Structures are given as structure tokens and as C-alpha cells.
Amino acid sequence: MNNDPQPEVWMRGPIAGVPSLLQPVAHALLQAKEEVTRYLQGFDDRLLWEKPGGMASVGFHLQHMAGVTERLFTYAADKTLSAEQLNGLRMEGAQDPLLNAAALVAAFGSRVDTAIQQLKQTDETTLTDIRYLGRKRIPTTQLGLLFHAAEHTQRHLGQLLVTVRLLPLLSR
Structure with missing residues (x-):
């Protein structure tokens, strides 16, 4: 499935400026960015909102x-979500004829770039500091939120890649 001769991001060494304990978060997010870019190149926008077998769409x-990364990194920074972020959450998966795959891939890539910058500014000594998730203010840690952003993104990446491969087969 991997036609890229380059090794995976984690095998290329540390990401400059990212604290050692946060390297796995950076590696996972950058790997997702690369794979999304590679596997959605030339994607047929007519399939963007299709839900094969009731699965989530590529657009979703x-x-x-992008949204979960932004939200979890916001909580990791000990901030609450803005009205714009909450609206974005509500709109995830809503078909928007103005959106295409290239725009969504670019938006995700930009979100990953912003997340990497936040990681570079994160003090490792604060990683076990308490942070709160959501309106219910579920207690967690800064590291827990950052790690979950990477893990959750990877989970959706796997689902996305299966859907991207399946859709052209079903649309024949």
C-alpha cells in the first residue's frame, strides 16, 4: 500500500524543536498529514460525502x-473552545458543496502544522499538569490530551484510507 520510498516519519528521527516526550505525537500527526495528502491526491470529489455501507464519509x-486535533490541542493549552470551534464540531460531516477534497486535505495539513508549532512551545515539565476536557470538564493531563489527539487522528486515518480505497470499487 505504501509506494513512498521514504521511511515512515517516526523512522526519520526527531522533529526539530519538539520536546523528546512529545516526539511520538508529532510523528503520528505528521504521518497522518503525509498519508492523507498521498492517498487523496486525485480523489474524485463526487465521492467525498458518500457513506458506503453506512460508514463515515471521506469528507467527515x-x-x-482537523477538528479533533484543534479541539484537543485547545484543551491541552488550558483553554476552552470558542463559538467558532463549537460550530465547526456541529458541522463535521455536513455536506458542503463549496468544499472539495483538496481544500479539506489542505485544512488538515494546516491544522497539523499549527499543532506541531504548539508542541514546540510546550514545556515538558507541564505535561502531567491537570487539564479539563469539554463542558463536563473531565480531568486529564496535558500529555493525555496531546497523545489522544495523535491516537484519535490515526484511528480516523485508518478508517479514511479504507473508505478511500473502497469507494471507487463500489462506484463502478
Whole structure:
């Protein structure tokens, strides 16, 4: 499935400026960015909102991966979500004729770039500091939120890649 001669991001060494304990988060997010870019190149926009067998659409996965990264990194920074972020959450998966795969891939890539910058500014000594998730203010840690952003993104990436491969077969 991997036609890229380059090794996976984690095998290329540390990401400059990212604290050692946060390297796995950076590696996972950058790997997702690369794979999304590679596997959605030339994607047929007519399939963007299709839900094969009731699965989530490619458009939803792209929106959600960008959105969940932004939201979890916001909580990790000990901030609450803005009205714009809450609206974005509500709109994930809603068909928007103005959106295409290239725009959603670019938005996800930009979100990953912003997340990497936040990682570079994160003090490792604060990783076990308490942070709160959502309106219910579920207690967790800064590291827990950052790790979950990477893990959750990878989970959706896997689902996205299966859907991207399946859709052209079903549309024949």
C-alpha cells in the first residue's frame, strides 16, 4: 500500500524543536498529514460525502481529524473552545458543496502544522499538569490530551484510507 520510498516519519528521527516526550505525537500527526495528502491526491470529489455501507464519509473523516486535533490541542493549552470551534464540531460531516477534497486535505495539513508549532512551545515539565476536557470538564493531563489527539487522528486515518480505497470499487 505504501509506494513512498521514504521511511515512515517516526523512522526519520526527531522533529526539530519538539520536546523528546512529545516526539511520538508529532510523528503520528505528521504521518497522518503525509498519508492523507498521498492517498487523496486525485480523489474524485463526487465521492467525498458518500457513506458506503453506512460508514463515515471521506469528507467527515477529513473534517473530524482537523477538528479533533484543534479541539484537543485547545484543551491541552488550558483553554476552552470558542463559538467558532463549537460550530465547526456541529458541522463535521455536513455536506458542503463549496468544499472539495483538496481544500479539506489542505485544512488538515494546516491544522497539523499549527499543532506541531504548539508542541514546540510546550514545556515538558507541564505535561502531567491537570487539564479539563469539554463542558463536563473531565480531568486529564496535558500529555493525555496531546497523545489522544495523535491516537484519535490515526484511528480516523485508518478508517479514511479504507473508505478511500473502497469507494471507487463500489462506484463502478
